[in-house]
Amino acid sequence: MVNILVLGGTDEARRLAAALAGRVGTHVVSSLAGRVRDPKLPVGEVHEGGFGGPGGLQAWIGERRIDVVVDATHPFAARMTASAVEATGRAGVPLLILRRPGWQAAPGDDWRWVPSLAAAAELLPALGERVFLTTGRRSLPVFAGLDGLWFLARSVDPPEPPAPRRLEVLLSRGPFTVRGELALMRHYRVDMLVTKDSGGEMTTAKLLAARDLGLPVVIVRRPPHPGGVPSAGTVEEALTWLEGTVGHVR
Ligand SMILES: NC(=O)c1ccc[n+]([C@@H]2O[C@H](COP(=O)([O-])OP(=O)(O)OC[C@H]3O[C@@H](n4cnc5c(N)ncnc54)[C@H](OP(=O)(O)O)[C@@H]3O)[C@@H](O)[C@H]2O)c1
Numbered sequence: 654m655v656n657i658l659v660l661g662g663t664d665e666a667r668r669l670a671a672a673l674a675g676r677v678g679t680h681v682v683s684s685l686a687g688r689v690r691d692p693k694l695p696v697g698e699v700h701e702g703g704f705g706g707p708g709g710l711q712a713w714i715g716e717r718r719i720d721v722v723v724d725a726t727h728p729f730a731a732r733m734t735a736s737a738v739e740a741t742g743r744a745g746v747p748l749l750i751l752r753r754p755g756w757q758a759a760p761g762d763d764w765r766w767v768p769s770l771a772a773a774a775e776l777l778p779a780l781g782e783r784v785f786l787t788t789g790r791r792s793l794p795v796f797a798g799l800d801g802l803w804f805l806a807r808s809v810d811p812p813e814p815p816a817p818r819r820l821e822v823l824l825s826r827g828p829f830t831v832r833g834e835l836a837l838m839r840h841y842r843v844d845m846l847v848t849k850d851s852g853g854e855m856t857t858a859k860l861l862a863a864r865d866l867g868l869p870v871v872i873v874r875r876p877p878h879p880g881g882v883p884s885a886g887t888v889e890e891a892l893t894w895l896e897g898t899v900g901h902v903r
Contacts, residue, residue: 657719658682658722659695660737661684670683671695673697685701707743711743721747723751724748751887756860762860764870765871767871778802780844785843785859786806790813797814808824828856831862
């Protein structure tokens with residue numbers, strides 16, 4: 654039996670777990686940070702909650718006799734990725750990073766790349782007054798204090814303070830449609846969109862709607878990919894890598 658740990662919290666992680674679930678000779682456990690109140694669960698065994706840093710993950714890999722780890726976390730879950738690199742290195746088990754490609758601007762887009770959420774906050778007052786914020790509920794403290802701006806913040810769970818003073822929260826989970834995003838942006842008369850470069854299909858509609866409306870998009874660059882670790886851009890590529898690696902660890 655080959656034991657595979659999938660570090661999850663993304664659509665790709667759920668699809669990978671589903672693809673591996675029925676395979677003979679393979680046991681998959683998916684892990685979630687445990688932050689979302691009602692998460693979309695992957696099929697199969699699920700571990701909820703952190704491991705306690707790289708040392709905790711290394712111990713967990715040993716106890717559960719994990720043979721291979723796939724880090725399929727969100728591209729901005731940099732701490733978990735760093736922890737996975739360190740723990741698998743110490744435990745001597747192979748690691749694959751499954752990351753969907755980032756978004757690419759196309760003609761008609763007005764994208765302003767920034768290195769961090771803090772840099773995004775600095776840029777906003779120059780772009781207008783009404784902000785559509787889609788960077789996650791835990792990013793709101795960065796925008797608190799921008800009292801001259803009004804924010805529409807969309808998140809899966811409600812944000813906690815500190816948050817901008819002039820704020821409307823929209824609790825919602827993707828995928829979204831271009832039509833829906835256009836209607837939403839028009840209804841709230843937003844002047845700009847703020848997003849992380851999450852990539853993937855589930856949330857591209859907002860970018861297409863912003864292009865249609867001629868709105869600037871402030872887009873936060875991804876944290877750097879750790880060097881020397883194999884990576885896959887799609888679930889299919891991850892499965893191909895696993896087939897080679899699982900053959901090797903058996
Ligand atoms: N960051 C985003 O924008 C974003 C967006 C969508 C979904 N997500 C998902 O939400 C989760 C948390 O993201 P984050 O940005 O808060 O992560 P993070 O800052 O990189 O991780 C913080 C800590 O949370 C725990 N953790 C994170 N992901 C985990 C996982 N898949 N399984 C078990 N423990 C995990 C780890 O705790 P220990 O050190 O105790 O092991 C990690 O050190 C991830 O699963 C990610 O895929 C994140």
